[in-house]
Amino acid sequence: MKILFLGDIAGPSGCKAVQGYLPQIKKKNKIDFVIANGENASEAGVGITEKNAEDIFNAGVNVITSGNHIWDQKETIEHIAKEKRLLRPENLIEGTPGKGFEIYNVPSGEKIAVLNLMGNIFMKKCEDVFKTAEKIFNKFKLKRDADFIVVDFHGEITSEKMAMGHYLDGKATLVIGTHTHVPTSDFRVLENGTAYQSDAGMCGDYNSVIGMNKENSLKKFFNNKEAKKHFPSLGEATLSGIIVDGDLNTGLAKSAKQFLFGGVLKEVN
DSSP, X not given: OEEEEEOEEBHHHHHHHXXXXXXXXXXXXXXXXXEEEOTBOSTTSSSOOHHHHHHHHHHTOOEEXXXXXXXXXXXXXXXXTTOTTBOOOTTSOTTOSSOSEEEEEOTTSOEEXXXXXXXXXXXXXXXXXXXXXXXXXXXXXXXXXBSEEEEEEEOSOHHHHHHHHHHTBTTBSEEEEXXXXXXXXXXXEXXXXXXXXXXXXXXXXXXXXXXXXXXXXXXXXXXXXXXXXXXXXOSOOBEEEEEEEEOTTTSSEEEEEEEEESTTSOOOO
8 A cells, every 4th residue: 555645735836736746646656545734735825725625635635634724714614624534633622623533445445544633842732742642542543443544743843743653653654744844854664663754844845935935034034124924935846745655464664755756856766
């Protein structure tokens, strides 16, 4: 089972690249299931609209995860309540619309569970992420309830993400970090069989400041009065993520490979 996880889709350039290139990428790499973080997919570069979500699904993404920007487009509150393929962090305050954990059927017959978590350090207030993970994994077990389990840990701090990776090693197929929009080089399979990467990076224009127009961002850092509200950079996007080959017998990872395509970043061979 080959699973492709794509990092944060950032603005129009990221959406355009996913729509334009994902079908051929899936075919070339024989991908069975695609998950993408879409919390920055809107035209403004923050939040996600119903149209954004539908465009991403139509391009071949099976599940969209999110993070701290999930509510930046007001329409999402209503849409997420009826769209089970769009997840918000599971550890948001109780009563929040939508779900953060779901089990999906793969066309080939397997079941894949996706858990969306958000870190507690330097992020918006949410419930304890480790206690939330413990609660979920006490209830749902790999190969009993789902053939594969993927965890999107949306967080700022690498130590928090790494700790979660080690905690879930042997319990999940993949623990992947999102949020920073910068791909890390620590992709690997941990000693008990879980694939891990501290951050998948973004699907967006890297000739930018984490997907935002670099000239305007510099003005803001210099406190220039001419600076405007952050807006997306619209150059050619790099698709950034990870491909994991899951073992049908164990549900764990046989291999993990960083994925980069297009734009200014170089593809890893």
